[in-house]
Amino acid sequence: MKVGRVILCFIFFFSFISSLVLSNNTFDIEIFCGLSGVKMEDYNKYIDVANDKNKDLNVNTGLKKIEKGITPEINFNYNIKTPFMIIGLYLKNQFLIIFDSSTVAEWGSGRSAQVIDADFNVFYSGLGCRLSIANNEPPYLTGFIGVDGGICYYFWNNMYEATYQETGGNIYEVRKNWSTMIPGMNIEAGINWMFNETIGFGLKGGYRLATGNVNVKINNINGWTGPTASEDVVDYSGFFGLAGLIIKFNIQSEADKEGQINKNSKFPGLSEWIYKEAKSLYEEGLYKQAKEKILEAEKIAGDNELIIKLKEQIDNKLSSENTVEKISRLLKQADDYRYKRKYKNARKLYKEVISIDTENKQARFYLDEFDNKAKEEYNKAVELVNQGKLKKSLKSVELAIEYGMEKEAEDLKNEIENKLNKSNKKNTLYNEGVDKYRKGEYEEAINKWQEVLIIDPEDKEAKKNIDKAMEKIKEMNKEEERIITKNIEEAKNFYNIGNFDGALKKCEFVLRLKPENDECKKMIEEIKKIQEQNKVEVIEKR
Numbered sequence: 001m002k003v004g005r006v007i008l009c010f011i012f013f014f015s016f017i018s019s020l021v022l023s024n025n026t027f028d029i030e031i032f033c034g035l036s037g038v039k040m041e042d043y044n045k046y047i048d049v050a051n052d053k054n055k056d057l058n059v060n061t062g063l064k065k066i067e068k069g070i071t072p073e074i075n076f077n078y079n080i081k082t083p084f085m086i087i088g089l090y091l092k093n094q095f096l097i098i099f100d101s102s103t104v105a106e107w108g109s110g111r112s113a114q115v116i117d118a119d120f121n122v123f124y125s126g127l128g129c130r131l132s133i134a135n136n137e138p139p140y141l142t143g144f145i146g147v148d149g150g151i152c153y154y155f156w157n158n159m160y161e162a163t164y165q166e167t168g169g170n171i172y173e174v175r176k177n178w179s180t181m182i183p184g185m186n187i188e189a190g191i192n193w194m195f196n197e198t199i200g201f202g203l204k205g206g207y208r209l210a211t212g213n214v215n216v217k218i219n220n221i222n223g224w225t226g227p228t229a230s231e232d233v234v235d236y237s238g239f240f241g242l243a244g245l246i247i248k249f250n251i252q253s254e255a256d257k258e259g260q261i262n263k264n265s266k267f268p269g270l271s272e273w274i275y276k277e278a279k280s281l282y283e284e285g286l287y288k289q290a291k292e293k294i295l296e297a298e299k300i301a302g303d304n305e306l307i308i309k310l311k312e313q314i315d316n317k318l319s320s321e322n323t324v325e326k327i328s329r330l331l332k333q334a335d336d337y338r339y340k341r342k343y344k345n346a347r348k349l350y351k352e353v354i355s356i357d358t359e360n361k362q363a364r365f366y367l368d369e370f371d372n373k374a375k376e377e378y379n380k381a382v383e384l385v386n387q388g389k390l391k392k393s394l395k396s397v398e399l400a401i402e403y404g405m406e407k408e409a410e411d412l413k414n415e416i417e418n419k420l421n422k423s424n425k426k427n428t429l430y431n432e433g434v435d436k437y438r439k440g441e442y443e444e445a446i447n448k449w450q451e452v453l454i455i456d457p458e459d460k461e462a463k464k465n466i467d468k469a470m471e472k473i474k475e476m477n478k479e480e481e482r483i484i485t486k487n488i489e490e491a492k493n494f495y496n497i498g499n500f501d502g503a504l505k506k507c508e509f510v511l512r513l514k515p516e517n518d519e520c521k522k523m524i525e526e527i528k529k530i531q532e533q534n535k536v537e538v539i540e541k542r
Contacts, residue, residue: 028077028088030202032244036071036096039211039235040120047103050114054105059113064100066120071096071240077130088130092148092186096122096236107166118159122236124184124210126150132192144204145189152184152210152236162221172223175439180234182212192246200246211235219441225512271300275307282310284345285333286352287317327353331362343370343402374403381412390420426455430462442469442476484510488519500527 044065051061077090098120105114128148157180163171190204216232218224267275278293294311301307334349347370353363377400384393394416400409433448446469452462491506504527507520 025081026079027249028075028079029247029249030073030075030077030244031247032071032073032075032202032204032242034071034240034242034244036069036208036240037238038066038069038096038098039237040066041235042233043120051105054113057113059105059107062103062105063114063116064103066098066100068238069096069098069121071242073242073244086130086132086142086144088132088144088146090128090130090146090148092124092126092128092150094124096124098122109166111166111168112162112164113166114164115162116159119157120159120234122152122154122157122180122210122234124150124152124186124208124236126184126186128186140194142192142194143190144192145187147185147187149183149185151181152212153181155179155181157214157234170222172225173221174224174226175219175221176216177219178214178216178232180214182210182214182234182236184208184210184236194246194248198248200248201243202246203241203243205239205241207237207239209237211237221440267301267304269300271297271304271307274300275304275310278314279310282314282317284348285329286348287314288352288355290314291318323356327357327360330356331360334363334366338366341402343373343404346370347404370403374400374405374409377403378405378409378412381409381416385412385416385419390416390423394420422455426452426459429455430459433462433465437465437469437472440472442472445469480513484514484517488517491520491523495523495527500531503527 044067047063047065051063054063055061071094073092073094075090075092077088080087080089101116101118101120103116104112107113126148127150128146130144130146132142132144157178159176160173161176162173165171186206186208188204188206190202190206192200192202194200211233213231213233216230218226218228218230220228274293274297278290278297281287281290281293291311291314294307294314297304297307298311330349330353334346334353337343337346337349347367350363350367350370353360354367357363377396381393381396381400384390384396394413397409397413397416401413429448429451433445433452436442436445436448446466449462449466449469452459453466456462487506487510491503491510494500494502494506504524507524510517510520
């Protein structure tokens with residue numbers, strides 16, 4: 001075992017070092033879809049029990065168990081190529097859409113006996129590692145194995161259940177709500193067929209392990225006398241098979257793209273990043289700045305042929321261009337950027353002109369104009385923030401940054417983005433409260449609107465809605481008290497005329513609504529004493 005671990009560690013260490021040296025790594029986007037099995041043992045046991053009871057009542061056993069679903073999936077993979085294998089690091093995003101989550105059992109007459117309408121769908125997000133054999137030239141077929149771990153989550157799981165008498169009368173209606181968040185992991189294997197360097201097709205299968213306990217809140221709609229909260233076990237474990245499309249992007253350095261110059265060119269340390277920056281400046285026509293960068297790269301990797309070649313190109317440009325021609329070229333490029341509203345790039349070029357000719361009127365004019373525009377847009381952004389127009393203010397402050405204002409504008413931008421995030425969160429909580437209110441879940445609605453007030457204590461609509469929800473709760477409590485009082489009076493009447501069974505039923509109903517009602521408790525004790533005293537001994541025949 002120890003030897004195996006040492007070998008495994010060596011492989012990963014060598015792969016990591018190789019990834020630093022080899023820069024032909026790739027980035028993939030995979031779009032898959034297929035079928036997946038699910039266990040959901042607790043729910044399926046409940047369905048089996050319900051079907052058995054329905055069978056005894058001559059109700060058809062039509063309630064369906066949950067056993068499968070459709071699984072769309074999108075993955076983002078970063079593939080590190082080594083001489084022996086490809087190590088893939090990936091982010092998986094999977095949505096499991098459950099089949100047969102709505103089902104009905106019927107009486108012989110065709111009327112509904114039991115109705116279940118549920119949403120058991122779930123998202124899965126996880127990080128994983130995949131190993132496959134390295135291939136060099138497409139088209140090619142690659143096999144792989146992978147494992148990932150993450151979270152199964154879905155905050156809108158619910159189940160509506162209603163039962164009915166054969167005559168059509170409702171027995172009870174209830175809605176169960178829970179927010180699912182359980183750990184999960186996938187083990188998978190498959191093959192990828194790349195038609196070319198960009199597009200491919202994939203097939204894979206595997207097993208998902210995802211099970212855990214969730215708290216369930218039970219909301220009575222009509223006639224429910226059971227508990228109002230419980231704990232449930234959800235189990236989305238099961239085998240899956242998927243097929244899909246693969247889109248590959250090469251992540252290559254300039255050294256790889258220009259490998260014809262020298263395939264053995266090496267970029268130790270930070271030299272590759274400095275080389276890239278120098279090349280970018282060269283392509284923009286900023287030869288002076290490019291020369292400064294390529295000299296930095298030369299200090300680190302002076303024998304690199306790509307660095308040597310770029311340095312020669314920069315020197316040739318600098319030596320072949322006189323001052324007048326250079327200023328003219330820089331001004332033309334800056335004007336082109338300005339027409340395209342790329343003010344940052346234009347500003348760099350105008351500043352380079354000033355570094356050559358401090359009295360250049362054209363460059364000085366536009367630099368001053370950019371400064372004035374930056375201040376103007378910054379002040380406009382501040383005013384819009386004060387007016388609460390955050391989205392418009394964000395556009396103005398971004399324009400101020402583009403014109404060249406840095407510290408102040410960046411700070412304001414961060415402040416605006418934070419306020420926008422709070423505003424979006426506040427609106428989301430407010431709308432969730434509205435949804436709860438419409439469903440009659442008034443306490444949950446109040447909780448959502450109270451969270452809104454934590455973010456914005458001056459939100460008038462949230463305060464007003466909280467008052468409305470509290471009135472609704474008071475009305476419900478009054479109605480419950482009225483029903484209790486009515487049933488107590490009826491129990492007394494039954495008791496007075498000697499109908500003790502009727503009185504017992506009424507009292508038991510009251511205690512289901514209000515278990516602490518002393519009046520009904522006392523009446524039940526008295527009835528039981530009377531029934532005990534009136535019990536007649538029965539003499540059996542031989």
